[in-house]
Amino acid sequence: MFETDFEKLLFTYSDAVLERARFAGLVKDYFPGQQMQINLILSAYDLGIAEDLQKTAQINNTFAYRYVKRLMDEYGISRVNADWVVSLWCVCYGQHMLKKPCDIKLASKGGNHVPAIQEEKPGVVTYGELFRYARSSVGNGLAVSGFTGESKKTIIFQNRSGGKPVVEVQSGAFSECEIEEAIFTDGFVQIGSRAFSGCSRLSQVIFPVSMKELGDYAFAGCSSLSMAALPPALEKIGAYSLSHTNLKNIDIPASLYWIGEGAFSGCKNLTKVVIPDNISELPDKMFSNCTALTKVTLNEKMDRIGARVFDGCENLEEIYIPDSVQQIGDGAFDNVHDKFILMCSFGSYAESYARKNRLKYELI
Numbered sequence: 001m002f003e004t005d006f007e008k009l010l011f012t013y014s015d016a017v018l019e020r021a022r023f024a025g026l027v028k029d030y031f032p033g034q035q036m037q038i039n040l041i042l043s044a045y046d047l048g049i050a051e052d053l054q055k056t057a058q059i060n061n062t063f064a065y066r067y068v069k070r071l072m073d074e075y076g077i078s079r080v081n082a083d084w085v086v087s088l089w090c091v092c093y094g095q096h097m098l099k100k101p102c103d104i105k106l107a108s109k110g111g112n113h114v115p116a117i118q119e120e121k122p123g124v125v126t127y128g129e130l131f132r133y134a135r136s137s138v139g140n141g142l143a144v145s146g147f148t149g150e151s152k153k154t155i156i157f158q159n160r161s162g163g164k165p166v167v168e169v170q171s172g173a174f175s176e177c178e179i180e181e182a183i184f185t186d187g188f189v190q191i192g193s194r195a196f197s198g199c200s201r202l203s204q205v206i207f208p209v210s211m212k213e214l215g216d217y218a219f220a221g222c223s224s225l226s227m228a229a230l231p232p233a234l235e236k237i238g239a240y241s242l243s244h245t246n247l248k249n250i251d252i253p254a255s256l257y258w259i260g261e262g263a264f265s266g267c268k269n270l271t272k273v274v275i276p277d278n279i280s281e282l283p284d285k286m287f288s289n290c291t292a293l294t295k296v297t298l299n300e301k302m303d304r305i306g307a308r309v310f311d312g313c314e315n316l317e318e319i320y321i322p323d324s325v326q327q328i329g330d331g332a333f334d335n336v337h338d339k340f341i342l343m344c345s346f347g348s349y350a351e352s353y354a355r356k357n358r359l360k361y362e363l364i
Contacts, residue, residue, distance in 0.1 A: 002037060003106060005030060007092040014097065017050050035206065039181065040085040043075045043154055049086070053094040059102040064090050064117040074151035076130065076158070079115070083107045087116040133161055134170055138190050141167035152179045159187030169195045171215065176200075180224075184208045191218045193238065200224060203246075207231040214241045216260060222246075226269075230256075237263050239283075254278050261285055261306075268292055277301050282309045284329060291315060300324055305332050312336075318343055320364070321350035328353045 009030050016022045023045065027038050049067055056063055064086050071082040084107040095102035107116040132146035142164050147155055159166050171192035174182075180201045186208040193215035196202060204227040205219070211231040216238035219225060225245040230237075232253050239260030242250075248269045254276055262285040264270065272295040273287065281304040287293060289312035296310075300322045307329030310316055316336045320343040321328075328350070333340060342361040344350035354361035 002031070002034075003088060003092060006041070006088060007096055010093055010097050017093070020045070036081075036183075037085075039154060039183065040077065040081055041088070043071060043077060044085050044089055046153065047071070047074075049089050050093060053089065053098060053100065056094075056100065059090050059094045059100050059104055061103060061118055064104050065119065068117050073130070074149050075154050076149060076156045080107075083115045083117050131158070131161065131166075133166065136166075136168040136170075136190075137192075138167050141165040143168035143170040143173075143192070145170040145173050147174070152177055154181040154183070155179055156183045157185060157188060159185040168192060171195060172197075174199060180204075182206070184211065186210050189213065191215055193217055194220070197221055203227065207234075209233055212236065214238055216241060218242075219245060236260075239263065240265065243267070252276055252279065259283055259286065262288065265289055271295070273297070275299050275302065280304070282306055284308060285311065288312050298322055298325075303327065305329060307331055308334065310336055316340060320344070321348070323348045323350075325349055333357075333359060 009026060010017065013026055016026055024042055027041055031038055044067060047067055047070055067086045068082045071077040072079060087104050087107040090102055090104040091106050094100045105116050130147055130149040131144055133142040134145040136143040142161055144157060144166060165187055167188055168190045169192055172194045174196050175194050176198040178201055179199055181204045183206045187210055188208055189210055189212045191214050194217045195215065196219050197217045198221045200223050202222045203224045209231055211234055213236040218238060218241045220240045220243045222245050226248060228247065230251060230253055233255050234253050235255055236258045237260060240262040241260065242264055243262050244266035246269055247267050248271060250264060250270060250273055256278060261283045265285050265288040268291050270290045271292050274297045277299045280301055284306035285308045287310055288308050291314050293313045294315050296319050302322055302325050304327040305325060308331045311331050311334040313336050317339050318341045323345055326349050340360060342350060342354045342359050343364050344361055346363050351361060
């Protein structure tokens with residue numbers, strides 16, 4: 001049971017509760033794969049609930065509802081989830097660990113949710129009202145064009161507004177914003193061009209399975225972005241869409257059929273890439289200046305490698321080019337490792353390319 005495990009964590013590592021980095025690491029270790037619960041716990045933590053529970057003499061509804069309201073207004077967390085996580089902190093940490101008098105019970109689960117923490121003031125702004133919308137370029141739905149909440153640290157993108165589906169984030173909507181986490185509910189299909197470009201604090205994006213397209217420069221320059229698993233139904237990645245991010249691993253889904261120029265360029269922590277059978281072409285500059293890249297596996301259906309695809313991959317020592325490749329662009333392997341060797345078969349296009357460009361090669 002989640003609540004029991006959370007309480008065990010608190011008792012076992014009681015000295016870590018007021019050390020944010022250590023506490024966050026412990027929560028992630030204790031609950032792998034339960035990202036939503038982790039986000040909820042840390043969102044309440046960042047509002048100062050642990051410190052305030054230590055200071056308060058009585059944990060009552062007034063104390064608890066203040067956090068429910070802030071989680072809804074500032075972080076976009078639903079009423080049910082805010083109620084659950086605040087009651088979790090109040091009971092597990094405040095009552096059981098700190099031994100404080102507590103009027104709050106753990107929130108119930110299931111379809112007939114009765115709030116454990118009662119609303120004290122009418123007229124709470126709903127999370128949906130904090131978003132701005134415009135007509136979407138995708139079908140008849142809406143596109144998110146902005147967010148007016150006080151805290152943009154974690155934004156959960158809702159998939160409906162006023163009875164209409166929300167399917168897109170508009171181009172440039174959050175460019176250079178202070179957002180740190182973006183969580184998309186199922187139904188979103190497109191992220192517009194430059195929608196999150198330059199968001200230097202953005203470290204995690206959770207895509208829904210419905211996502212189909214990432215626009216040009218959608219997350220370009222998000223230098224802290226290290227967690228962003230590409231959704232299984234993704235079809236298009238725009239030019240420079242994920243360039244200059246902090247991604248260490250990229251799993252290209254089998255659904256993908258188009259990738260734009262420089263899509264992953266400048267990802268300096270990317271170490272290895274496997275190109276699946278559905279990708280027959282590497283566009284120009286796709287992995288340029290991925291300085292940590294050491295291993296690339298191409299599929300046997302690959303027919304073209306664009307210009308400067310691996311330019312600046314200074315740790316790339318070798319690559320096998322299958323016989324199916326019939327075109328390699330200029331400078332595809334410029335500025336790679338000094339010991340770089342191109343592996344290919346006798347009589348292949350890759351062999352002639354290596355000879356023409358004076359690259360070291362080995363026949364296999």
